[in-house]
Amino acid sequence: MVRARPSMRELITGRTRRGFVGRGAERAAFRENLELPPEDERHRFLFHVHGNAGVGKSFLVRELEQLARERGALTAYVDESAGSVPEAMAAISDRFARQGHRFKELDRLLATHRERRHEAESTVVETGDTLEPQPSAAGMTAARAGLVGLGLVPGVGAFAGAIDPAQLAQGADRLRAGLSARFRNQEDVQLVLSPERVLTPVLLTELADAADTAPWLVLFFDTYERTGPFLDGWLHDVMTTDRYGGSLPANTVVVTAGQRAFDTTRWGGFADFVTDLPLGPFTEAEARGLLADRGVVAEPVVEEVLRLTGGLPVLVSTLAEARPTDPDDIGDPSATAVERFLKWEQDPVRRSAALACALPRRLDADVFRAAVGCPEEEADALFG
Structure with missing residues (x-):
């Protein structure tokens, strides 16, 4: 039989891996972990890779994924292109489908979620006092309050502080009532209001089925400084609680990679099941x-x-x-x-402050104020 020619992606991956240098201890720790059964007390269920921008976190994550594949694992990779938990689930489903394991029920519900979410957003002004084609400023404020109150705005923290709490609650109640009236099926309402509650049990069932066909499932969550704010609590729940009526299969290993160190506030009680991989x-x-x-x-x-x-x-x-x-x-x-370090900072004032403060070898609040020249009332926030 004539062997199929490798694809461009396979050739690029092979060349990249051949040029991989260093991180021998980190690769060995991950490789050895896959040699231990989940029941072994030395086995770790979570690896957290962290370090400054440009230190090679994503490069190492890709290498770990290849090591897992070589041991027969089914893998999924999620990065900053996912902006919510449902989008992360969609990325996991897509990667498993490429390896021959389609999550049909999850895909169906994700499609419904996107449709209902779009309908909710397109008609959100109905939660105000008017049904104007061009909503008033008051109507738009109420609409925003409703979306924020129900957690439908990414980066909710940036908005919530600027909206009166009473208005936030009132807007959320109006939007909730409007959705209940619009969608007769309560599952559709929940797919907008609390998609994780509907989707997560289905994801866990799909993963359990896949786990029966492979020695390992390995889920990689890269760029965790961007995705962690909405993924970390959910991931903690599916790994350590039965909030969603189940947990991840025992032969699942999770790898997170981001700039920040391991969150001991949330995960500290599970340190014995985690391997911390700081990269310098x-x-x-x-x-x-x-x-x-x-x-x-x-x-x-x-x-x-x-x-x-x-x-x-x-x-x-x-x-x-x-x-x-x-x-x-x-x-x-x-x-x-500079591009690596400031990749995610879009605010021109903060970018300018970071560049100015990169010049002195040592930095304190006094040097900061001299370098940046900002008003004193802004100094504390920018210095942080």
Whole structure:
């Protein structure tokens, strides 16, 4: 039989993995964990990878996913493209479908959820005092209050503080009543108001069925500094409680990766079931290994790369790609570093403050105020 030619994705993945350098201890810990049955007290159900931007978290997560696949695991990968728990479930379902395990009932409910959510958002002005085609300012405020009160606005914290609590409650009650009147099926109402309550039990059933066909299920949640605010509480519930009428299958391993350290406030009581994987810059040996793998071996060049990058993996890799043979050939990695560090910060004032404060070697509140030149009443918030 003629073997099918590998796809472009498979070739790219193979080349990338062959160039993977370092993180040997982290990979070994994850690999060894998959050799232990869930009942073994040494087995860990959650791995948390964390470190500064550019330290190689996503690169390591992708490598761990490949290690899991090599051991027959079914895997799913969720990143910041998911903006809610239902969207994260949709990403999990999509990844399992690509591996031959369709979550038919979950997909059906997710489609209904999207339809009902769209209907609710498109008619939300009906919760105000008028049914104007162009709603009044008061009607729009009531609509926003209703959406925030029911948790239908991503980043709810940014809005809730600007809305009167009484208005928030009143708007939520109006929207809830309007949805109940519009959708006769109470499941449809719940799919808008509390989608996790309807969808999570179905997801757990689908995962349990898949778990019977594979040695491991491994769920990866990357960019957790963005997704953790809405995923962390839900993930804690499905792993440690029966709030949704079940729990994850025992042969499931969860991997989260983000900039922030492990949340001991929520997860502290389960520390014995967690492996914390803090990532720092490459050691000199690891950085030299990556450079050598890229053909960068001239000592003056290697020393200059080490000096410029401080061992930050993304910068070492960026400079190595150009295959410099002379120190004068090495570019300035600053632009890449800044883009990595400020990738998610869109506010121009906060970006400007971060850039100004990157210049001094040491920083305190006095230096901050001198560097940024902001009004004193704004200083505390920006300094944080």
